[in-house]
Amino acid sequence: MRTDSRLVQMFVAVADTLSFTRGAESLHVAQPWLSAQIRKLEAQLGFDLFVRDSRRVALTEQGAALRDPARAVMRSLDEFGACASMLRIHKERPLLRIGLPPYSHLFARRVALLERFAQLQPKIQIEIALGWSPDLVERVAAGSLDLAFTVGEVIDPALDYQLISHTPCHLCCRSDDPLAARDVVRSSDLRGRTILTFERGLNPSMHEQLFGAAQRAGALLQVDHEMMSDLWLQHILAGDVVGLNFIRKPPLQLRERLCMRPFADAADIALRLARRRGVQQPATERCWQLALGAAAPGNPVPSKN
Template sequence: MDLDLRKLRYFVAVAEHLNFGRAAEALHIAQPVLSRQIRALEAELGAQLFDRSSSGTVLTDAGARLLDDARPLLAQASALLRRVGTESFTVGFMPGLIVTPAVRVLAARHPSVRIDVLRTTWEDQVEVIHDGRVDVGYLRLPVSLDGLRCVPLFAEPRVAVVPASHRLAGKESVLESDLAGERLVQHGVTPGVRSVEEKLEHVALQGGVAVLPLSTAVFYSREDLTHVPISDIAPNEVVLAWAAHRHTPLIAEFAEIVSGPAPRG
């Protein structure tokens, strides 16, 4: 059986909206057409992907498993088309890291190559390399480097970001023990925190402490918050990484460009 990527794209739209009408609007197709395509996909796979009832549409277990695989597969297909068409090169980067100097060097050397950048997060900084959305990525460790090759770039101190009125504000440095008893605002732990911006909003509105790499704290500096170096915590290491199975001249050249002084904010 050949998997129809168009049907797979339709499936992802319904899975994300959990509403056939809204998914059809987003895809710019008629709802009956979308429904027929989803039924055809279910028939091809031999599995029901959605439970439909008067109370709404929900993914079945089979649908949830397909969604986990469908998103990276569609991203890989898109990346493949991008690479086969106009020659291009995409660089992923985490918040606080400035990649412009290295990208400018590569662009000057290869004016015919379309060079893009993609801001990543803790959740997808590795995923975008594996699924082909980026050719190389500036990663903040620790993350799994399985299937990747990497070049160490630099390490930077971690700081405690606190409200400007906080008891630790203005200190030259603090110890990790000084944070004991504080409300730590953490990605993946504090409800509603998925990005640096949300983390800082939580600290500003509700107090507490967020631990960030120095360049991230500086990049997102604001008047109602301040940051204090933490002297006894391991620094944040940054590496340039790419998929181990990919061997292209542009990747090798970009790795050589950034192996000198690290571009950062």
């Protein structure tokens, strides 16, 4: 037997208030009409749901047994309505979920690409998730993200990648540091020196790219949770430490006090865009195609025309 969900809603309204008057008020219907509908439901079920007398309304044994299942039906209907509303919104304005490393705003090509995409596709809603590259790759593979920008050699065979840009590594030190006098700094020059690093577990492959050769040459690694921020630059200025940097340019007010020198023993750091293999939703494909046009070094982000 199938029961009209509207009748179930009426039963719940009366069962929760134990009053036909208050139940009718909550549903914005007339009390006599509500009483008639409950009688209709009871006739369909074959038993009474309420004990009615002049002083009170109470649930029968059968009514009490049905109250929680009826509430569950109403919760399911609410979830159905919420899901339908969300799907309607997404149909009208599709959602694109993109993962970004926390420092990716320093990559000019990444910033320009997403800004241009937002201009070209104003009806697509962009949802941003921040995280380190290994975590973002896992989330793309699992389907909780549509795309992710990754830094370093974080490769998953289940994903497609395209190169957005790559940048060489530089050593950042104080202008009065002996290393500032060198045209190029090598790992052997860093023996016994302290290098500020991020925690290896956050991105093991990039950690190896940046710091592996220097550590094997005898450099000391010191974790700094402010990597490549203004505070990181202040830490370099304040002590006998150096940093390895691939995107951070010192602000103008610090450039006389800081020096950047090419670091010979670290591979260029790559910024890539990753997606799952296979058929893509239209919003993902549009962003991917825009990135393809901007991927080659020296190419501008495509204009609307």
